Amino acid sequence: MNAYDGESLDPADWHAVEQLITADGTPVDNPELAGWVGDVTDYELADLYEDMVVIRRIDTEATALQRQGELALWPPLLGQEAAQVGSVRALRQDDFVFPSYRENGVAYCRGANVADMMAVWRGNTNSGWDPHGINVATPQIIIGAQTLHAVGYAMGITFDGTDSAAITYFGDGATSQGDVNEAMVFAASFQAPVVFFCQNNHWAISEPVGVQAHIPIAARAPGFGIPSRRVDGNDVLAVMAATRWALDRARRGGGPSYIEAVTYRMGPHTTADDPTRYRDPNELEDWAQRDPIERLGTLLETRGVLTEDRAAAVAAKADAVARELRAGVINRPDPGPLDVFANVYATPNAAVDRQRDRYARYLAGFGAGTETEGSLS
Amino acid sequence: MNAYDGESLDPADWHAVEQLITADGTPVDNPELAGWVGDVTDYELADLYEDMVVIRRIDTEATALQRQGELALWPPLLGQEAAQVGSVRALRQDDFVFPSYRENGVAYCRGANVADMMAVWRGNTNSGWDPHGINVATPQIIIGAQTLHAVGYAMGITFDGTDSAAITYFGDGATSQGDVNEAMVFAASFQAPVVFFCQNNHWAISEPVGVQAHIPIAARAPGFGIPSRRVDGNDVLAVMAATRWALDRARRGGGPSYIEAVTYRMGPHTTADDPTRYRDPNELEDWAQRDPIERLGTLLETRGVLTEDRAAAVAAKADAVARELRAGVINRPDPGPLDVFANVYATPNAAVDRQRDRYARYLAGFGAGTETEGSLS
Amino acid sequence: MTTMTFSQAINAGLRQAMDDDPKVLLMGEDIGKLGGVFRITNGLQKDFGAHRVIDTPLAESAIVGTAVGLAYRGYRPVCEIQFDGFIYPGFDQIVCQVAKLHYRTGGAVKMPLTIRVPFGGGIGSPEHHSESPEAYFTHTSGLRVIAVSNPQDAYTMLRQAIACDDPVLYFEPKRRYHSKGDVDLGASLGDAPAMESAAVVRPGADATLVTYGPLVATALDAATAAQDEGISLEVIDLRSLAPVDYAPIEASLRRTGRLVITHEAGLTGGLGAEIAAQLTERCFDYLETAPVRVTGFDVPYPPSKMEKYHLPDLDRILDGVDRALGRPNSLTGLEG
């Protein structure tokens, strides 16, 4: 159950993926994969369902806030809830996450404060949380750069002799970057306990995944000596199983693993993007049929777990989170002018100090306030 | 006969390679591979032998010239003659080569003037030939950078609608660089007619190939959708066959291919290196048993092609080339001070002109000559 | 003359260059169907085909590196770097290959590459989307660097850059993309001012204000505001950042004796440092006061809510002018 071997497949093909729940909510017989999640109770499944609903609500709320001018930008994760929830919920708290800009669902599950999280997209700060607080690095915008950080962190885990792991999230487009490939080289060379988690959401802005690769993304890793799996990224249970498989390898000294979660970016690349310029609306419709939340809802309803009460509680939770988020965004004070200079260095720096002092003098000439925000910045 | 599949192998293992001639000069039965060189006559084989002998002589002479202080540095290719000759002799003149610093044997076979070639290693110029003259790019020192150039060139071939190809040479160490991996991504995406030719000479300066990869280098390419072969790099015929296979794919619109030629760097990394600090002398002895020249000599003797006369002619040719090389090195005039400014730009540039003029004035103050070399620079 | 936006002018320049020379091709991320994230290449793939307007995989080193190979083959590639902050993965190929290959080959291999970079801030974007990395490239021998400030220059200088046998970094002030201007699409390149030349965009007598790219408009606004206070500023648009055309600046400075340079990039080692040093050397006896630099701060580009503080604006430029003129200013009373 190691290397993925599917050379002749189209990288956009979602059929050749490992599943535990079909698009219409039917369980799939896949004993090996299922073995990794045999202990997941229906109650826990319902928690995953709640996570996904809340995350979708965060996404909708943030998109609305952007439209209302309260956020500068938002990168929707609509459609990728299962890929994010299934993987992040497989982690231990002492594992460390190195995400891209799109893993806001991951951050929520790790305990990020949703209001603070939005500060980045409002333009107040560059980091929506303290990375050491929730063991999630600041989201990475430079495509692929975070994968090297994850490998380095994982090397550190080895040196420390502990059994935690690092996981890094990146997209299908990122697989083309030198950094992501170098990350695999280093991970394999040092047998670092790291999980490469690629969300193949079929698009890198306007470029379909076929521009990046003519064969499935999951086929890349074995050539580096890294075993990989290709799972249905809209099947939260399959994603969780694959992630547990990878984490288990990492914890037992087995080194790096690679997961391609085949999913779909149902929204625009960001709120600044207009996908109608480049993609076929039918494709979106097809993928709407494979919605990650609906299928789990169906399954849970069938099993009698998602009762009306539970559904109402989930909706209430989502509402509460959305309210918290919105209030946090709207009430967030703007940073002050001198915040520009905060934290350039960890130790005093004469060049920055001089500029700050001179700028303060300049501002004083206007009688302008020089108050600072005081929060993260 | 496509993708290489040998995950469990050690990348340093030379047994699991395709061969046509064994280390002791015996032909190997490998019909598929042999099919690519069925037309190679014994006479042509003897020419390959001559190439290798001459190249080894160039290498020895250059090493000696470095020891004598006539060259600043030399990167020996001792042991890699078959990998270089077998591949380059498979090319057509209108194919284009993108080499690293070590492919001086390749350059010789493409018609580089041996004396000019040495100018680089003497420190007179940066390029030992006009790339458009012999369709060989200037040797690349930045590890792996040339692989992208080859892919771009090959994309151009496609746009031009011709059936030539590009080939790029690089080492086992280079496979770790982002550029080399990105080159594979682009080559696969654009189905560029390019041959990736990796000389796995077991060392990147002091690092054994196992630092770069735990599985054979040839396994890397298939994950990018690029078929690969792993051949005995000390078997000139196997190398030629594999290169023809790759070139044929390129010419017929089949896109990129990858060859790992398993060979051995029998000398130091460069004349500045001291391999006794890091490598086991037994390893060198083992590889001396697999010498590329000797085995072909044995075969040709057995077949009665390498007669005493022919051997004498080969030796005479090597002597002549060595003499030409030495004379060219020793008689080469030093560049003049103003040559520093030549060819920074293709079109006039005020900043450079001003500095050159001022420097000329400065030199004139000493009554120093400002003559230029007039050659390549 | 046609009135068009800055971005339309660049688009027209690309179209003209592709019409003029079949060896010109465009490469970059999302430049095909989407027409680029700024729509600069709008419609070009439709008209010229996917082999001349190439959506590449997501890797800047490879975009530049394959362009080098295409140049070896006789092409004239125009690479689009999506945003300023994404040029660094391609830095090695630019600095070690693009800039050096002509020198390396003793003139045998030309590198007629154009690298288009939307640069600068002021559009409210997240990290890495608002940077001004030009000084890294003006410090790199073998490159030419230009920054355009208006639609006519955008059109003409892009064509000049593409026609140039040297590699050119072409910086586009992204916050001006929607500004409009008249463009003479029919003018021959032969009649245009040289790509290396600076331009006096507003004559004046009291101080010389040098800038480029996005801040040319700001500088002109500052000059207008200064006029109200009776101060006459001569504004010079550098246009070419490497090499810099010093003649008009020297001529101006000999008259005004006061120099202010402004750019969005950070102070330390920004282009302003070189210009201040050069003009001090060239015009020492004419200088009444030390050259003044009004620049972005020496900080990573801040979150967008703070960019209004970071970016030189009209007031900060005028404060710099006051310093140059020895009038009361924010530093009055500070020694050094």
Next chain:
Amino acid sequence: MTTMTFSQAINAGLRQAMDDDPKVLLMGEDIGKLGGVFRITNGLQKDFGAHRVIDTPLAESAIVGTAVGLAYRGYRPVCEIQFDGFIYPGFDQIVCQVAKLHYRTGGAVKMPLTIRVPFGGGIGSPEHHSESPEAYFTHTSGLRVIAVSNPQDAYTMLRQAIACDDPVLYFEPKRRYHSKGDVDLGASLGDAPAMESAAVVRPGADATLVTYGPLVATALDAATAAQDEGISLEVIDLRSLAPVDYAPIEASLRRTGRLVITHEAGLTGGLGAEIAAQLTERCFDYLETAPVRVTGFDVPYPPSKMEKYHLPDLDRILDGVDRALGRPNSLTGLEG
């Protein structure tokens, strides 16, 4: 005091830092058994093990990028870049990650990385082995940059760099590796001059000569030669290139009124430009002549047979001093 070579001093500094702090580890190409191509890490892998002296695969972006991850984990990695010209594949990670992570995270994540770079020419090497890329990094906010010029500083400042919570680029003048000097291995870091401080290495009265790294020795030779002509040069070793310690330069310039800056890097946008601009601003009324820069030319580093022309040497520095002093020099009679 122990007499040792420059390279031995660096080795001793690494050893001491590793002894002091188990979180310090070294990463790079060939730094293990070989001890690095310059033998700087000689013996360290043997003594500290392969987990603290790590031979990495051949990829600079990954060396820096994994070091970032290790810093996230609490380590203090010291990366060796084999030669100056090989730092560019790591440029993106240095500029976008190493330099910005502390700012990005609002101070939550420190980046106590040290990146050692053997730099400069004069050793007869082929292309890419003799460059002086420091200005790219001094222009990058968030980094500290130092260049050492003697064994004692090499030892002390390396320890300071590794102990510093900010990322530090540590430039080693490779052509001085074999020079010798006395090193106090026992001195406490607390007693050492601050890492950010410049040093007056030779007092003088007639002109101020500022330099760093490999040219400090050359500048001192020039000062000795000048003395024979009755010219007294004050030589200042910058030591820290970012930030620059301007106080001693200003103090010197207020006395001498004449400034010469010399470095191997090219003129345009080199550190000399910033220093000339800063000192013109800070000491305008004290300047008798324009600051003079004596630098490498604006060309790619030339083939080694020509490096003697490219590199500032004693004669070119003295010619610059003549310019600063208004004495007859190579430019006498040239206007501008």
